Amino acid sequence: MSRLIVISNRVSAGGGSAGGLAVALTAALRKNGGIWFGWSGEQTDEFTGHINFQIEDGVRTATIDLEEQDIDEYYNGYANRTLWPLFHYRIDLAEYERSFAGGYARVNERFADTVLPLVEPTDLIWVQDYHMLPLGEKLRARGVRNRIGCFLHIPWPPRRLLMTLPEARELVESLFAYDVLGFHTDEWLESFVSFVRDELGGTVGDDNVAHWNGRALQLVACPVGIDAQEFSMLAASETAQQTYTRVRESAVGRTLMVGVDRLDYSKGLEERFLGYERFLTETPKARKEVVLLQIAPPSRGAVESYQRIRNTLEGLAGRINGEHAWLDWVPIRYVNHGYPRDVLAGVYRASKIGLVTPLRDGMNLVAKEYVAAQDPEDPGVLILSRFAGAAVQLTDAILVNPHSAEEISDAMRQALAMPLDERKRRWQRMMRSVQDEDVMWWLDRFTAALEGRDDAPQPEVPQNLVVLR
Ligand code: GDG
Secondary structure (H helix, E strand, O other), X not given: OOOEEEEEEEOOOOOOOOOHHHHHHHHHHHHHOEEEEEEEEEEEOOOOOOOEEEEEOOEEEEEEEEEHHHHHHHHHHHHHHXXXXXXXXXXXXXXXXXXXXXXXXXXXXXXXXXXXXXXXXXXXXXXXOHHHOOHHHXXXXXXXXXXXXXXOOOOOOOHHHHOOOOOHHHHHHHHHHOOEEEEOOHHHHHHHHHHHHHHHOOEEOOOOEEEEOOEEEEEEEOOOOOOHHHHHHHHXXXXXXXXXXXXXXXXXXXXXXXXXXXXXXXXXXXXXXXXHHHHHHHOOOOHHHEEEEEEOOEOOOOOHHHHHHHHHHHHHHHHHHHHHOEOOEOOEEEEOOOOOHHHHHHHHHHOOEEEEOOOOEOOOHHHHHHHHOOOOOOOOEEEEEOOEHHHHOOOOOEEEOOOOHHHHHHHHHHHHHOOHHHHHHHHHHHHHHHHHOOHXXXXXXXXXXXXXXXXXXXXOOOOOHHHHO
16 A cells, blocks of 8 residues: 555554554554654644654654644634534534634645645545545645545534535535545435535435546545454453452442543533433432443533533532432542543443443444443443444444433333343444454555555445434
């Protein structure tokens, strides 16, 4: 394979504490050579285009600093106050400001200008996510003729929602500068197709190639996975085992339910707490037999909607605990900081119920990590939102509508009562999917499409997927 130039908002080369995605991209870059390019996360008084090169875990990284105005308008602005809410179907939270759109365009130009001298003619360029959607177009405008692909890690919104964005049309048109555009699921891909057909007047064939204005864009649905093997090993590590024992002991014989999510309104935490409250009210018998541990490291604290969700959750956890706690039992343990991955693996394994109930999620890797960390002889039950991309693959989870407190409450009762043989049967099927369609599988499929190879491994389609489509 040719050298890869990976471009993403932030660069996180390395294994260890980095997520599966970073591990996979690091592995690909180490194998094929190349560069991982992005924002350093640092602020500078004046943007100079200075690139800081480093070697991290055998991978060459190149980062740039951004000005305060860039960070406000591009990162906190267009990326996280406009596109993130809109693409998660939350037009009530989306803010449409021309200054944000301007900052987004400017930073993408800056990325294009600085990465340009690093690109060699045979390199494959792979842009990651919603921060950099117009980058392909900016690179083409600078004469880049390489194969360029883009993978979107979040959902693609339905056409009518996207139409609320003042720059919707030009944003979608700019995507035709890419050779390949990847989504996690067919649902997101179909929403994109609907926009191309009905708003741009383009065409999309059975081969999923979109045509518009003389350009051809290959669309692929390619669900990201985790490094399942690594995660199962983490779950067997000493730290994980110590954590397992500690967490189990602290639950004193009660069933532990766990949620691990960035503190984000898309993750459905408020609705999850309300579903749990409903369960506590409706199930007095089971009440003191369970504990909910919610780990929610804060993110994007500079954005007001994130400050609001944090306050709401604190209030809600306080109310539920105040109302239902007993002398020796507190129903919700709500933790606002992050833990190393091996600790998380131990927590997942100690929890007989995994709660992954986003209102909308491109994929959701926590669901897959929970499955990979289970004890095959006594696996836990995954309660999963129908609106996470992961629900297409993990059909043996208890699938719920996260907006319905009743469904969440019912699912909790069903999970608590589930016999061991059913838990094993469901887990084995989910584990097979997590292992077979892991992060390297995703990487191979996307890069095969980017290279224009037609030997890309195809997804295994479970029988019941037909219904979901
Ligand atoms: C986006 C899309 C898509 C969480 N808490 C801690 C911690 N985490 C790790 C998890 C997991 C990752 O963060 C979160 O990944 P998700 O997939 O659940 O969600 P997003 O961050 O929203 O990611 C999503 C993903 O991109 C990939 O394409 O699946 O749909 O929204 O790996 O374990 N990690 C550590 N400590 C924590 O406390 N170390």
